[in-house]
Amino acid sequence: xxxxxxxxxxxxxxxxxxxxxxxxxxxxxxxxxxxxxxxxxxxxxxxxxxxxxxxxxxxxxxxxxxxxxxxxxxxxxxxxxxxxxxxxxxxxxxxxxxxxxxxxxxxxxxxxxxxxxxxxxxxxxxxxxxxxxxxxxxxxxxxxxxxxxxxxxxxxxxxxxxxxxxxxxxxxxxxxxxxxxxxxxxxxxxxxxxxxxxxxxxxxxxxxxxxxxxxxxxxxxxxxxxxxxxxxxxxxxxxxxxxxxxxxxxxxxxxxxxxxxxxxxxxxxxxxxxxxxxxxxxxxxxxxxxxxxxxxxxxxxxxxxxxxxxxxxxxxxxxxxxxxxxxxxxxxxxxxxxxxxxxxxxxxxxxxxxxxxxxxxxxxxxxxxxxxxxxxxxxxxxxxxxxxxxxxxxxxxxxxxxxxxxxxxxxxxxxxxxxxxxxxxxxxxxxxxxxxxxxxxxxxxxxxxxxxxxxxxxxxxxxxxxxxxxxxx
Amino acid sequence: xxxxxxxxxxxxxxxxxxxxxxxxxxxxxxxxxxxxxxxxxxxxxxxxxxxxxxxxxxxxxxxxxxxxxxxxxxxxxxxxxxxxxxxxxxxxxxxxxxxxxxxxxxxxxxxxxxxxxxxxxxxxxxxxxxxxxxxxxxxxxxxxxxxxxxxxxxxxxxxxxxxxxxxxxxxxxxxxxxxxxxxxxxxxxxxxxxxxxxxxxxxxxxxxxxxxxxxxxxxxxxxxxxxxxxxxxxxxxxxxxxxxxxxxxxxxxxxxxxxxxxxxxxxxxxxxxxxxxxxxxxxxxxxxxxxxxxxxxxxxxxxxxxxxxx
Numbered sequence: 136x137x138x139x140x141x142x143x144x145x146x147x148x149x150x151x152x153x154x155x156x157x158x159x160x161x162x163x164x165x166x167x168x169x170x171x172x173x174x175x176x177x178x179x180x181x182x183x184x185x186x187x188x189x190x191x192x193x194x195x196x197x198x199x200x201x202x203x204x205x206x207x208x209x210x211x212x213x214x215x216x217x218x219x220x221x222x223x224x225x226x227x228x229x230x231x232x233x234x235x236x237x238x239x240x241x242x243x244x245x246x247x248x249x250x251x252x253x254x255x256x257x258x259x260x261x262x263x264x265x266x267x268x269x270x271x272x273x274x275x276x277x278x279x280x281x282x283x284x285x286x287x288x289x290x291x292x293x294x295x296x297x298x299x300x301x302x303x304x305x306x307x308x309x310x311x312x313x314x315x316x317x318x319x320x321x322x323x324x325x326x327x328x329x330x331x332x333x334x335x336x337x338x339x340x341x342x343x344x345x346x347x348x349x350x351x352x353x354x355x356x357x358x359x360x361x362x363x364x365x366x367x368x369x370x371x372x373x374x375x376x377x378x379x380x381x382x383x384x385x386x387x388x389x390x391x392x393x394x395x396x397x398x399x400x401x402x403x404x405x406x407x408x409x410x411x412x413x414x415x416x417x418x419x420x421x422x423x424x425x426x427x428x429x430x431x432x433x434x435x436x437x438x439x440x441x442x443x444x445x446x447x448x449x450x451x452x453x454x455x456x457x458x459x460x461x462x463x464x465x466x467x468x469x470x471x472x473x474x475x476x477x478x479x480x481x482x483x484x485x486x487x488x489x490x491x492x493x494x495x496x497x498x499x500x501x502x503x504x505x506x507x508x509x510x511x512x513x514x515x516x517x518x519x520x521x522x523x524x525x526x527x528x529x530x531x532x533x534x535x536x537x538x539x540x541x542x543x544x545x546x547x548x549x550x551x552x553x554x555x556x557x558x559x560x561x562x563x564x565x566x567x568x569x570x571x572x573x574x575x576x577x578x579x580x581x582x583x584x585x586x587x588x589x590x591x592x593x594x595x596x597x598x599x600x601x602x603x604x605x606x607x608x
Numbered sequence: 609x610x611x612x613x614x615x616x617x618x619x620x621x622x623x624x625x626x627x628x629x630x631x632x633x634x635x636x637x638x639x640x641x642x643x644x645x646x647x648x649x650x651x652x653x654x655x656x657x658x659x660x661x662x663x664x665x666x667x668x669x670x671x672x673x674x675x676x677x678x679x680x681x682x683x684x685x686x687x688x689x690x691x692x693x694x695x696x697x698x699x700x701x702x703x704x705x706x707x708x709x710x711x712x713x714x715x716x717x718x719x720x721x722x723x724x725x726x727x728x729x730x731x732x733x734x735x736x737x738x739x740x741x742x743x744x745x746x747x748x749x750x751x752x753x754x755x756x757x758x759x760x761x762x763x764x765x766x767x768x769x770x771x772x773x774x775x776x777x778x779x780x781x782x783x784x785x786x787x788x789x790x791x792x793x794x795x796x797x798x799x800x801x802x803x804x805x806x807x808x809x810x811x812x813x814x815x816x817x818x819x820x821x822x823x824x825x826x827x828x829x830x831x832x833x834x835x836x837x838x839x840x841x842x843x844x845x846x847x848x849x850x851x852x853x854x855x856x857x858x859x860x861x862x863x864x865x866x867x868x869x870x871x872x873x874x875x876x877x878x879x880x881x882x883x884x885x886x887x888x889x890x891x892x893x894x895x896x897x898x899x900x901x902x903x904x905x906x907x908x909x910x911x912x913x914x915x916x917x918x
Contacts, residue, residue: 545764591758594758597762598762
């Protein structure tokens with residue numbers, strides 16, 4: 136079940152109604168959590184009942200690991216190690232086996248298409264819920280969580296339906312305490328959640344899904360496209376992937392909020408960043424934060440004696456976050472490219488304490504970051520390295536060529552108009568002139584109009600696509 | 609309480625705006641298809657006829673109102689609904705001639721869009737159209753479009769139609785010409801639709817013709833040119849379809865069959881793609897159709913005058 140489906144509207148209405156009834160009758164956290172747990176398993180099992188087994192396995196492994204660690208003893212490190220390995224096992228099997236096997240075969244010169252792997256269907260969101268569950272056992276190991284949680288509460292934490300498919304990857308110490316407290320489901324929270332959901336829906340089905348068609352057209356047979364067309368496709372892909380993923384995250388945030396829960400904001404206007412470092416503080420925040428806390432700090436972070444070791448730590452985080460997206464060289468390259476950007480910025484002194492981009496340079500810096508990120512997205516989008524480099528080369532050598540409009544000139548114009556409108560909305564939100572969680576209480580006539588405009592645009596321009604780009608990860 | 613009032617306010621404003629935007633779009637669509645005017649001539653068909661005819665030029669030359677209700681991908685069933693819609697609209701009384709687009713694939717079930725009923729969303733307030741949509745699509749789709757009126761225009765073709773209607777722009781914008789070599793390659797790979805004579809579609813077609821002729825409306829079955837390479841792809845089947853139309857028209861006093869293929873199918877420079885004419889093609893074919901309509905109407909008037917005298 137995806138958020139932008141009719142089935143979800145019915146599902147959510149039923150869940151919300153049941154929670155309201157619970158609120159006016161039993162008022163017991165256990166009953167509310169049981170309801171949410173059943174709802175979450177139905178939501179996730181909607182795709183494939185078999186996926187529930189993987190979800191349950193990851194949940195149990197981390198719960199047992201956490202319980203053993205909470206008991207204490209002399210083998211904590213070993214318990215933690217085994218727990219991590221067992222947790223990552225399904226992820227490694229589903230996501231990386233084919234890559235590892237084919238890479239080894241290529242290295243050894245063995246010709247085989249690893250056909251036995253073709254029937255494997257990867258459970259949706261496996262990377263997300265595995266990392267979410269791992270945050271619990273690691274936090275227990277590090278002593279950041281000292282309380283015992285019941286198995287049903289933990290199961291709900293891992294399977295919580297607003298976040299299970301594509302995050303945000305919630306840390307246990309943020310979400311688990313919320314599951315223990317009685318959270319009010321107010322009209323205010325519902326409204327705030329609904330508005331954020333509508334904004335996410337707009338980004339997904341009006342912007343991302345419309346741009347997807349153009350990008351697919353341009354990247355199918357790149358040799359027939361002009362440099363200008365490929366450049367436009369690259370820009371539109373940057374917007375598409377942002378709208379697709381942040382749209383989903385906003386919808387997840389909105390659903391959780393309406394139910395009375397606060398989950399992490401996964402995106403904070405990343406394309407308005409003036410440095411790559413800032414970009415990563417704004418893009419997929421929950422994953423960046425996960426890698427920073429559980430990988431970067433584990434490697435020693437910046438508290439290392441050798442600069443080379445710090446460079447290694449930083450590079451490792453970026454490369455791992457690239458590989459997290461999938462077992463493919465293009466994702467690795469994408470991560471490595473961002474590591475290079477980051478280190479160049481560091482070498483230029485941009486990361487030194489107290490540095491702020493001069494006012495006059497803010498716009499050029501923002502544009503430069505956008506261009507660099509867009510180039511990296513080309514390697515992310517196109518699996519084949521030689522095709523990706525061909526595209527980059529053609530963009531820089533064939534810019535003065537006509538732009539293809541795709542199937543319909545009218546659709547092309549509509550899409551450009553919507554992109555401009557989206558940038559304007561995003562900028563207004565960035566400047567806090569429209570509703571955001573910080574100023575929601577100050578809703579004004581402008582905000583009411585904004586919501587109405589979004590709804591009208593949804594009616595007029597939405598296209599239906601069930602898939603989210605980040606589901607595959 | 610304040611929040612609940614806020615939610616209600618948003619809902620009220622939304623439905624008011626939704627209605628207003630829908631009215632604006634609907635006016636554009638009606639203008640585009642000539643559904644809000646008394647017309648003497650009605651063109652019905654899909655993109656084939658759409659790109660072959662110049663409504664403005666026809667109106668100027670005939671000195672009559674022409675409604676061009678042609679839409680991408682509409683099949684025989686859709687066309688029946690379109691004609692019924694026009695006749696029931698209150699503007700159908702003045703109708704003298706219907707130009708009905710036909711081609712080699714008129715009775716081929718597959719190939720045209722299976723969800724072309726969605727093109728009728730703007731007109732779903734009409735009871736008959738509403739029923740048609742309800743029968744063709746899902747209940748969920750139907751009620752969504754019934755309640756949220758702007759969703760009736762979510763297809764870009766509808767928005768394009770509305771915009772062009774407001775701008776009074778009926779021009780053919782297909783300026784390129786077909787790449788014959790590439791198309792020959794495609795043909796060699798077998799990438800062409802097969803011609804069929806689907807009995808259900810034939811029955812629908814006959815019903816449509818009866819509906820028009822029973823009201824005394826003349827019908828010209830207009831076969832605007834399709835590329836000779838397409839026509840020769842399955843030559844026997846093609847000839848069978850052409851013969852069927854000719855034979856059918858010969859049997860009906862109010863129906864004629866106009867085929868522009870023998871003369872123009874080999875003029876490759878007139879084609880944007882294998883079945884659609886480009887601007888140049890339209891400039892050649894549209895005046896010919898107009899001329900035929902003019903002489904047909906004139907002839908009818910003379911016959912009518914003669915019958916009065918007798």
